[in-house]
Amino acid sequence: MAKKKGRSVGVIGLGSMGLGVARTLVKKGFQVHAFDVRANVVKAFASEGGIAAANPGEVGANASVLIVLVVNADQTDEVLFGRNGAAARMPRGSVVIASATVPPAYAEYLGNRLAQHGIYLIDAPVSGGAARAATGQLSIMASGHKNAFRYAQPVLDAVAAKVYRLGEHAGMGSKVKMINQLLAGVHIAAACEAMALGIRAGVDPNVLYEVISNSAGSSWMFQNRVPHILAGDYTPLSAVNIFVKDLGIVLDSAKKLTFPLPITATAHQMYLMAGAAGHGAEDDSSVVKVFQMVSGIPLPAKRARARPTATRRRAAAARIVAKQVKAPVKKKSANGKRKAPAKKKR
Amino acid sequence: MAKKKGRSVGVIGLGSMGLGVARTLVKKGFQVHAFDVRANVVKAFASEGGIAAANPGEVGANASVLIVLVVNADQTDEVLFGRNGAAARMPRGSVVIASATVPPAYAEYLGNRLAQHGIYLIDAPVSGGAARAATGQLSIMASGHKNAFRYAQPVLDAVAAKVYRLGEHAGMGSKVKMINQLLAGVHIAAACEAMALGIRAGVDPNVLYEVISNSAGSSWMFQNRVPHILAGDYTPLSAVNIFVKDLGIVLDSAKKLTFPLPITATAHQMYLMAGAAGHGAEDDSSVVKVFQMVSGIPLPAKRARARPTATRRRAAAARIVAKQVKAPVKKKSANGKRKAPAKKKR
Numbered sequence: 001m002a003k004k005k006g007r008s009v010g011v012i013g014l015g016s017m018g019l020g021v022a023r024t025l026v027k028k029g030f031q032v033h034a035f036d037v038r039a040n041v042v043k044a045f046a047s048e049g050g051i052a053a054a055n056p057g058e059v060g061a062n063a064s065v066l067i068v069l070v071v072n073a074d075q076t077d078e079v080l081f082g083r084n085g086a087a088a089r090m091p092r093g094s095v096v097i098a099s100a101t102v103p104p105a106y107a108e109y110l111g112n113r114l115a116q117h118g119i120y121l122i123d124a125p126v127s128g129g130a131a132r133a134a135t136g137q138l139s140i141m142a143s144g145h146k147n148a149f150r151y152a153q154p155v156l157d158a159v160a161a162k163v164y165r166l167g168e169h170a171g172m173g174s175k176v177k178m179i180n181q182l183l184a185g186v187h188i189a190a191a192c193e194a195m196a197l198g199i200r201a202g203v204d205p206n207v208l209y210e211v212i213s214n215s216a217g218s219s220w221m222f223q224n225r226v227p228h229i230l231a232g233d234y235t236p237l238s239a240v241n242i243f244v245k246d247l248g249i250v251l252d253s254a255k256k257l258t259f260p261l262p263i264t265a266t267a268h269q270m271y272l273m274a275g276a277a278g279h280g281a282e283d284d285s286s287v288v289k290v291f292q293m294v295s296g297i298p299l300p301a302k303r304a305r306a307r308p309t310a311t312r313r314r315a316a317a318a319r320i321v322a323k324q325v326k327a328p329v330k331k332k333s334a335n336g337k338r339k340a341p342a343k344k345k346r
Numbered sequence: 347m348a349k350k351k352g353r354s355v356g357v358i359g360l361g362s363m364g365l366g367v368a369r370t371l372v373k374k375g376f377q378v379h380a381f382d383v384r385a386n387v388v389k390a391f392a393s394e395g396g397i398a399a400a401n402p403g404e405v406g407a408n409a410s411v412l413i414v415l416v417v418n419a420d421q422t423d424e425v426l427f428g429r430n431g432a433a434a435r436m437p438r439g440s441v442v443i444a445s446a447t448v449p450p451a452y453a454e455y456l457g458n459r460l461a462q463h464g465i466y467l468i469d470a471p472v473s474g475g476a477a478r479a480a481t482g483q484l485s486i487m488a489s490g491h492k493n494a495f496r497y498a499q500p501v502l503d504a505v506a507a508k509v510y511r512l513g514e515h516a517g518m519g520s521k522v523k524m525i526n527q528l529l530a531g532v533h534i535a536a537a538c539e540a541m542a543l544g545i546r547a548g549v550d551p552n553v554l555y556e557v558i559s560n561s562a563g564s565s566w567m568f569q570n571r572v573p574h575i576l577a578g579d580y581t582p583l584s585a586v587n588i589f590v591k592d593l594g595i596v597l598d599s600a601k602k603l604t605f606p607l608p609i610t611a612t613a614h615q616m617y618l619m620a621g622a623a624g625h626g627a628e629d630d631s632s633v634v635k636v637f638q639m640v641s642g643i644p645l646p647a648k649r650a651r652a653r654p655t656a657t658r659r660r661a662a663a664a665r666i667v668a669k670q671v672k673a674p675v676k677k678k679s680a681n682g683k684r685k686a687p688a689k690k691k692r
Binding site: 104127128129139141162164166172175176178179180181182183184186187189190191193194195196197198200201202203207208210211212214215216217218219220221222224250253254257258259260261262263264265266267269270291294295 | 558570613
């Protein structure tokens with residue numbers, strides 16, 4: 001019985017990340033008690049082997065390790081401490097794994113508040129997106145008491161490919177995640193700015209993607225998001241609004257530290273422009289549409305089918321970019337018979 | 347004799363990039379005629395197997411493939427068309443490989459002007475830094491007439507690991523390079539901003555580097571430049587002034603196209619701030635010192651020896667970041683005897 005309870009886990013928030021995590025846990029043999037404000041999503045998850053809860057408190061009563069994967073700090077606070085909240089019904093010594101991207105100061109407050117209930121916090125923002133949530137391959141930037149890690153390790157191992165242990169201080173996980181979001185947000189906006197200028201200057205965007213991906217100008221986000229632009233497919237894998245929020249957290253947190261972030265602030269404005277133009281719910285690569293709106297540059301149109309695979313994309317680029325030819329040049333003819341270029345008038 | 351002449355090549359500009367290229371060509375059996383405004387540098391190169399020229403024209407008279415690796419467009423123009431310039435003495439049908447980072451519009455002009463002399467241009471900016479110049483591992487973003495490539499291919503093969511063929515239009519190589527520099531420049535400045543905020547927020551910078559390098563916030567430049575900050579070593583591998591210049595070229599070229607670049611413009615200001623503070627000749631990661639100046643954050647001090655190797659850096663980070671432990675948790679004790687965290691007052 002005790003052993004069975006050790007395999008029982010709660011998940012609150014069944015969005016694209018939370019649902020992936022919850023399904024992964026079911027797949028790996030955990031009893032997963034789950035809640036989401038959307039009752040139909042909970043019901044659907046129950047039909048896949050999960051256990052539906054009527055409210056967060058019911059999850060808390062049935063699981064002594066609880067993953068909270070809602071959107072932000074307000075929602076985290078609500079499901080833990082609001083009406084029918086989980087914290088009041090969790091046993092002493094249980095563990096909350098808080099995985100929303102939140103201000104580091106909130107994570108510190110949350111650690112203290114949960115401690116008043118005798119509950120451990122693992123401040124554990126995640127990275128990797130919905131695809132890696134679904135396969136149990138997330139990266140987790142985690143800080144918390146060593147006892148909490150000891151108890152929750154099987155759950156963390158089930159959902160993550162890599163767990164960074166960042167010490168015992170609640171807030172450290174969220175600080176590292178905040179810096180990651182700063183860079184991720186800037187890199188996406190910069191990728192959009194760069195591709196837009198390239199198109200304006202008359203460079204084939206597929207060639208540009210191919211060359212830059214293999215050069216010093218590359219970034220993880222450039223390689224990940226530019227294919228959306230090339231495919232003309234702005235189906236949100238992560239939406240513009242997420243970075244309106246996350247860079248907002250970065251800037252607010254820095255302001256509290258009286259710390260200037262000129263590039264981050266500018267990137268944030270680009271996401272706000274995309275949001276103002278009505279693209280807030282679209283893929284974050286929609287920042288490139290701001291440049292289209294003001295300059296009329298031609299963006300690649302949506303292709304008839306789904307996004308091209310990496311293989312097909314590379315094949316397309318290879319038709320244009322001739323790779324280095326290592327074949328030896330015939331020296332005689334090269335020296336003897338070369339033609340001078342035609343004169344051109346300037 | 348004709349064959350011997352086919353192995354003869356000219357290099358004008360023996361800076362950190364040009365000297366690496368020239369030495370590589372000597373190593374690979376070419377006769378390398380070289381010129382630099384600094385006579386002592388030319389003399390030193392001659393003692394390593396190169397052939398000293400008294401002026402650019404002398405290089406042009408002895409080589410029908412000429413690599414120009416000076417700092418900018420002005421210098422390129424001067425060595426080709428100025429007093430004792432190379433172009434006037436190069437035979438018809440010979441090839442200039444112009445590898446400085448220049449405005450695309452200048453590359454277009456240069457192609458036309460050389461054509462009036464019956465000389466081909468390969469617009470061929472390089473990427474990879476001094477280290478890869480020295481080992482013949484550069485990336486070259488190249489456009490030009492197919493005859494030019496046919497004739498110059500052995501030289502390109504000798505100095506580059508990868509040659510991107512970007513069509514026949516002079517200017518296309520420089521356009522792609524310009525976009526690469528936009529991103530490279532933004533990524534370095536963003537890496538400095540991110541590391542500075544992390545330090546201000548109390549995150550160990552070694553841990554931050556380790557986690558971000560493996561996360562979605564990473565970039566080629568983050569991984570390459572942040573170790574300089576961690577080592578407190580601002581010996582210039584590429585100087586702040588290079589990006590003052592290169593982002594200046596990007597912004598000027600975009601202005602001619604009436605194209606806005608909000609993030610690039612902000613990054614350019616950060617390099618100008620670093621330059622204004624007297625760090626123009628130091629490593630471009632010195633942008634982080636601007637944040638130190640205004641906020642007093644503690645940057646890692648210079649270590650006693652040279653930069654740490656990647657291995658030693660990783661070992662240092664590993665002492666702090668405990669990696670994921672896949673060992674199974676003892677479930678009985680974990681379930682039965684876990685301790686509740688101590689209550690804390692907020």
